[in-house]
Amino acid sequence: MELLPLWLCLGLHFLALEWRIGNGMAAAASQGGCKLVDGAADCRAQNLAAVPSSLPPASHTLLLDANPLRTLWNHSLRPYPRLQHLSLHRCNLGRLARGAFQEQARLHSLVLSDNALWESPRETAAALRGLQDLRRLDLSGNALTEDTAALLLQNLSSLESLSLARNTIMRLDETAFVGLRRLQELDLQRNYIFEIEGGAFDGLPLLRRLNLAYNNLPCLVDFGLTQLRLLNVSHNALEWFLASSSEAAFELETLDLSHNQLLFFPLLPQSSKLHTLLLRDNSMGFYRDLYNASSPQEMVAQFLLVDGNVTNVTTVSLWEEFAFSDLADLRFLDLSQNQFQYLPGGFLKKMPVLAHLNLNQNCLRSLHIREHEPPGGLTELDLSQNQLSELHWVPGLPSCLRSLRSFNLSSNQLLGVPSGLFADASNITTVDMSHNQISLCPTPPKPASSGPEGPPTCVDFRNVTSLQSLSLEGCGLGALQDCTFQGTSLTHLDLSGNRGVLNGSVAFLHHVAPTLQVLSLRDVGLSPGFKELDFSGFENLRALDLSGNALTSFPMFGVSLALQTLDLRRNSLTALPQRAELEPLLRSLRTLYLSQNPYDCCGVEGWGVLEHLHIITDGAMVTCNLSSKIIRLRELPADGLPQDCKWEHVDVGLLYLVLILPSCLTLLVACTIIFLTFKKPLLQVVKSRCHWSSIY
Numbered sequence: 001m002e003l004l005p006l007w008l009c010l011g012l013h014f015l016a017l018e019w020r021i022g023n024g025m026a027a028a029a030s031q032g033g034c035k036l037v038d039g040a041a042d043c044r045a046q047n048l049a050a051v052p053s054s055l056p057p058a059s060h061t062l063l064l065d066a067n068p069l070r071t072l073w074n075h076s077l078r079p080y081p082r083l084q085h086l087s088l089h090r091c092n093l094g095r096l097a098r099g100a101f102q103e104q105a106r107l108h109s110l111v112l113s114d115n116a117l118w119e120s121p122r123e124t125a126a127a128l129r130g131l132q133d134l135r136r137l138d139l140s141g142n143a144l145t146e147d148t149a150a151l152l153l154q155n156l157s158s159l160e161s162l163s164l165a166r167n168t169i170m171r172l173d174e175t176a177f178v179g180l181r182r183l184q185e186l187d188l189q190r191n192y193i194f195e196i197e198g199g200a201f202d203g204l205p206l207l208r209r210l211n212l213a214y215n216n217l218p219c220l221v222d223f224g225l226t227q228l229r230l231l232n233v234s235h236n237a238l239e240w241f242l243a244s245s246s247e248a249a250f251e252l253e254t255l256d257l258s259h260n261q262l263l264f265f266p267l268l269p270q271s272s273k274l275h276t277l278l279l280r281d282n283s284m285g286f287y288r289d290l291y292n293a294s295s296p297q298e299m300v301a302q303f304l305l306v307d308g309n310v311t312n313v314t315t316v317s318l319w320e321e322f323a324f325s326d327l328a329d330l331r332f333l334d335l336s337q338n339q340f341q342y343l344p345g346g347f348l349k350k351m352p353v354l355a356h357l358n359l360n361q362n363c364l365r366s367l368h369i370r371e372h373e374p375p376g377g378l379t380e381l382d383l384s385q386n387q388l389s390e391l392h393w394v395p396g397l398p399s400c401l402r403s404l405r406s407f408n409l410s411s412n413q414l415l416g417v418p419s420g421l422f423a424d425a426s427n428i429t430t431v432d433m434s435h436n437q438i439s440l441c442p443t444p445p446k447p448a449s450s451g452p453e454g455p456p457t458c459v460d461f462r463n464v465t466s467l468q469s470l471s472l473e474g475c476g477l478g479a480l481q482d483c484t485f486q487g488t489s490l491t492h493l494d495l496s497g498n499r500g501v502l503n504g505s506v507a508f509l510h511h512v513a514p515t516l517q518v519l520s521l522r523d524v525g526l527s528p529g530f531k532e533l534d535f536s537g538f539e540n541l542r543a544l545d546l547s548g549n550a551l552t553s554f555p556m557f558g559v560s561l562a563l564q565t566l567d568l569r570r571n572s573l574t575a576l577p578q579r580a581e582l583e584p585l586l587r588s589l590r591t592l593y594l595s596q597n598p599y600d601c602c603g604v605e606g607w608g609v610l611e612h613l614h615i616i617t618d619g620a621m622v623t624c625n626l627s628s629k630i631i632r633l634r635e636l637p638a639d640g641l642p643q644d645c646k647w648e649h650v651d652v653g654l655l656y657l658v659l660i661l662p663s664c665l666t667l668l669v670a671c672t673i674i675f676l677t678f679k680k681p682l683l684q685v686v687k688s689r690c691h692w693s694s695i696y
Contacts, residue, residue: 033046034046034052034055036055036056036059039056039058039059039060039061040059040060040061040062040063040085041055041056041059041061041062041063042063043062043063043064043067044063044064044065044066044067045065045066045067046067047067047068048064048067048068048069049067049068049069049070050069050073050076051064051069051072051076051077053079055079055080057079057080057081057082058082059080059082059083060082060083060084060085061083061084061085061086062077062080062083062085062086062087063087064086064087064088064091065087065088065089065090065091065111066089066090066091067091068091068092069088069091069092069093070091070092070093070094070095071093071094071095071096071097072088072093072095072096072097072100072127073097073100074097074098074099074100074102076097076100077100077101077103077104078102078103080103080104081103081104081105081106082106083104083106083107084106084107084108084109085107085108085109086104086107086109086110086111087110087111088110088111088112088115089111089112089113089114089115089138090113090114090115091115092115092116093112093115093116093117094115094116094117094119094120095119095120095123095124096117096120096123096124096127096128097123097127098123098126098127099127099130100127101127101128101130101131102130104130104131105132105133106133107131107133107134108133108134108135108136109134109135109136110131110134110136110137110138111138112137112138112139112142113138113139113140113141113142113163114140114141114142115141115142116142116143117139117142117144117148117152118142118143118144118145118148121144121148121151121152122151124152125151125152125154128152128156129154129155129156131156131158132158133158134156134158134159135158135159135160135161136159136160136161136162137156137159137161137162137163138163139152139162139163139164139167140163140164140165140166140167140187141165141166141167142167143167143168144164144167144168144169145167145168145169145170146169146170146171146172146173146176149164149167149169149176150175150176150177150178153177153178153179153180154178154179155179156179156180157179157180157181157182158182159180159182159183160182160183160184160185161183161184161185162180162183162185162186162187163187164186164187164188164191165187165188165189165190165191165211166189166190166191167191168191168192169188169191169192169193170191170192170193170194170195171193171194171195171196171197172188172193172195172196172197172200173197173199173200174197174198174199174200174202174203176200177200177201177203177204178203179203180203180204181203181204181205181206182206183204183206183207184206184207184208184209185207185208185209186204186207186209186210186211187211188210188211188212188215189211189212189213189214189215189232190213190214190215191214191215192215192216193212193215193216193217194215194216194217194218195217196217196220198222201225205227206227207225207227207228208227208228208229208230208251209228209229209230210225210228210230210231210232211232212231212232212233212236213232213233213234213235213236213256214234214235214236215233215235215236216236216237217233217236217237217238218236218237218238218239219238219239219240219241219242220233220238220240220241220242221240221242222242222243222244222245223241223242223243223244224243224244224246224248226248226249226250226251226269227251228250228251228252229251229252229253229254230252230253230254231252231254231255231256232254232256233256233257233260234256234257234258234259234260234278235258235259235260236259236260237260237261238257238260238261238262239260239261239262239263240262240263240264241257241262241266241267242266242267243266243267243268243269243270244269245270247270247271248269248271249271249272250269250271250272250273250274251272251273252269252272252273252274253273253274253275253276254274254275254276254278255268255274255276255277255278256276256278257277257278257279257282258278258279258280258281258282258334259280259281259282260281260282261282261283262279262282262283262284263282263283263284263285264284265279265284265286266279266325267324267325268325268326268327269325269326270324270325270326271326272326272329273329274326274327274329274330275329275330275331275332276330276331276332277327277330277332277333277334278332278334279333279334279335279338280334280335280336280337280338280358281336281337281338282337282338283338283339284335284338284339284340285338285339285340285341285363286340286341286342286343286344286347288344325350327350327351328350328351328352328353329353330351330353330354331353331354331355331356332354332355332356333351333354333356333357333358334356334358335357335358335359335362336358336359336360336361336362336382337360337361337362338361338362339362339363340359340362340363340364341362341363341364341365342364342365342366343364343367345370347373348373348374348375349373349375351375352375352377353375353377354374354375354377354378355377355378355379355380356378356379356380357374357378357380357381357382358380358382359381359382359383359386360382360383360384360385360386360408361384361385361386362385362386363386363387364383364386364387364388365386365387365388365389366388366389366390366391366392367383367388367391367392368392368393369391369392369393370393374401376402376403377403378401378403378404379403379404379405379406379427380404380405380406381404381406381407381408382406382408383408383409383412384408384409384410384411384412384432385410385411385412386411386412387412387413388409388412388413388414389412389413389414389415390414391414391417391418391421392418393418393421401421401422401424401425401428402424402425402426402427403427404425404427404428405427405428405429405430406428406429406430406431407425407428407430407431407432408430408431408432409431409432409433409436410432410433410434410435410436410471410473411434411435411436412435412436413436413437414433414436414437414438415436415437415438415457416438416439416457416458416459417438417459419460420460422460422461422464422467423464425464425466426465426466427466428464428466428467429466429467429468429469430468430469430470431461431467431469431470431471432470432471433459433470433471433472433475434471434472434473434474434475434494435473435474435475436475437475437476438458438459438472438475438476438477439457439458439459439477439478440458440459440460440461440472440477440480440484441458441459441460441461441462441484442458442462442481442483442484461484461485461488462483462484462485462486462487462488463486463487463488464487464488465487465488465489466489467488467489467490468489468490468491468492469490469491469492469493470485470488470490470492470493470494471492471494472493472494472495472498473494473495473496473497473498473520474496474497474498475497475498476498477495477498477501478500478501479500479501479502479503480501480502480503480508481508482507482508482510482511483511484508485508485509485511485512486511487511488511488512489512489515490512490515490516491515491516491517491518492516492517492518493509493512493516493518493519493520494520495519495520495521495524496520496521496522496523496524496545496548497522497523497524498524499523499524499525500524500525501524501525502521502524502525502526505533505534506533506534506535509538510537513537513538513539514537514539514540515540516538516540516541517540517541517542517543518541518542518543519538519541519543519544519545520545521544521545521546521549522545522546522547522548522549522567523547523548523549524549525549525550526546526549526550526551526571527549527550528550528551528552528572533546533551533555533556534555534556535555535556535557535558535563536556536557536558537558538558539558539560539561539562540562541561541562541563542562542563542564542565543563543564543565543566544563544565544566544567545567546566546567546568546571547567547568547569547570547571547593548569548570548571549570549571550571550572551568551571551572551573552571552572552573552574553573553577554568554573554577554581557584557585558584559584561584561585561587561588562588563585563588563589564588564589564590564591565589565590565591565592566585566589566591566592566593567593568592568593568594568597569593569594569595569596569597569618570596570597571596571597572597572598573594573597573598573599574597574598574599574600574603575599575600575603575604576594576599576603576604576605576606576607576610577606578605578606579606579609582606582609582610586609586613589615590615591615591617592610592615592616592617593616593617593618594610594616594618594619594622595618595621595622595623596621597622598625599622599623599624599625599633600624600625600626601624601625601626601631601633601636601642601645602626602642602645604624604633604636607633607636611633611634619633619634620632620634622634624636626642626645
């Protein structure tokens with residue numbers, strides 16, 4: 001027992017010593033501001049002029065981005081022989097010493113993007129040559145030409161991923177990627193490539209992903225990279241895309257030809273696994289119905305392909321460009337922003353598993369829905385911003401929209417849709433028919449001339465139980481009846497731009513009031529005399545837009561309120577509600593818009609409460625009128641109303657009495673003085689004229 005105090009003292013001494021040693025190691029590990037986490041050293045943006053030498057030798061990851069290193073010397077990385085990942089992004093590197101990576105036999109990933117490696121390419125190539133196990137290399141943003149890039153890539157046969165994006169490469173030939181037989185991913189976007197010679201990619205048998213976006217390619221003809229799975233040639237100047245006419249099986253799954261100048265639908269491989277085809281923003285159209293050719297020879301084009309001393313002639317049909325393409329596995333097709341005026345018969349039938357079809361911003365005037373067109377598995381169809389005036393479908397067919405979930409018909413010229421179009425759309429959740437001059441069923445009966453054989457007269461959403469989001473903005477709708485949305489479960493409803501649609505109240509929404517979460521009644525003609533704007537039954541309403549009307553008072557809400565966003569901009573509000581009226585709102589409201597209203601500065605007592613809660617998003621733009629002056633509400637006195645408003649709280653009768661009494665007294669005194677001054681002469685004049693007798 002006598003030794004117990006001694007052991008305790010020794011134990012405390014060693015604990016204190018270990019704590020001091022640990023603190024010293026931690027300080028050494030963070031020299032230069034680097035952070036260490038599980039063998040990774042993060043030294044980014046520390047203004048380092050050299051690679052720190054005091055980091056743990058066992059580090060496997062070193063991040064040196066955004067440091068002004070300028071040169072990577074032979075000895076710079078010697079303390080870290082176990083490095084596997086090295087990032088030197090934006091380090092102003094113009095030179096890599098020949099032995100810079102001599103000790104880094106395990107390096108797998110190297111990032112050298114946004115440097116100046118064009119300054120000493122031969123020395124840099126010699127440094128890279130020692131990385132025999134390098135798999136990922138990023139050389140983007142180094143102002144490399146095709147010759148410089150080819151020099152740097154010599155003997156890097158282990159590469160699997162290579163980025164040469166944002167350089168100055170202009171053309172590719174068969175010497176560009178010699179020896180890179182393991183390469184699987186190649187990024188060449190944002191260069192100046194205008195020509196790719198035949199055989200440029202022949203030495204890359206394992207290439208799966210190729211990115212050629214944002215270049216200057218005018219065409220891709222005789223495309224034959226059968227091993228590719230993803231090809232991105234968007235944002236070029238392509239006028240033609242012609243796949244090889246051979247019957248070889250292509251592995252291509254995703255093809256992006258968007259934002260080009262294609263005139264015709266691309267001629268795709270005859271056998272492929274294509275599931276995503278992006279053709280947005282081109283100049284394509286189908287022309288067979290617009291071209292009356294007396295001779296079949298006038299319906300073809302011939303391409304002359306010159307490869308060295310070999311000349312090939314490829315003949316293609318211009319009017320049936322999709323006929324021989326393999327589209328059986330296509331699931332996503334984007335044809336938006338083109339010039340399609342119609343879809344030829346059988347076009348959609350070639351895509352039995354198509355799920356997403358986008359035809360936004362074209363020139364479609366009509367759409368014929370035939371058997372299996374669109375396919376039964378279609379879940380999203382976008383026909384917005386066309387010139388559609390009618391939809392046709394074959395009566396008696398099972399609903400082709402049974403799997404449809406999203407249907408966009410906005411910004412067309414529709415007056416209605418075929419009767420029963422939505423009847424069997426049991427999975428549809430979102431419909432956008434905004435900016436079409438339609439009417440909603442039920443409506444008063446039309447004349448007999450618009451019977452079953454005539455054009456559709458209304459759109460019926462009743463009993464579409466799956467419908468959750470409906471946009472009817474700017475449809476010219478009149479007053480809606482109570483059963484318009486009966487049988488639906490709407491959560492989002494937009495009726496903006498339909499002036500007079502409310503018919504004096506929101507009672508027509510009582511069928512969907514329990515489920516409605518977002519309601520837009522922007523610019524629907526609410527007048528100052530509108531007295532029945534009561535949302536007490538909308539217990540689940542989260543967002544309400546009432547902007548662009550002429551409301552003079554806040555709408556009414558129930559006690560159990562869930563409203564989080566309320567927009568009251570561009571109305572005729574002159575005062576804010578009192579705190580008692582705000583209490584139901586303040587329990588749930590998170591965002592409130594109040595600007596562009598003619599508030600009276602003497603009627604905004606509730607402003608301080610709202611401002612304190614930080615829920616007014618446009619508070620800096622909320623103004624009020626005070627004696628013909630416009631004042632920002634945030635500039636009003638924090639302790640109360642402006643001085644000019646205090647007179648309004650005084651008793652008006654007393655105020656008039658105070659103002660009139662001095663005037664009356666002044667007039668009385670003046671009259672008395674005048675009377676006393678002219679008393680005697682005045683009496684004499686009166687007596688002389690009236691012949692009164694005098695006592696004198």
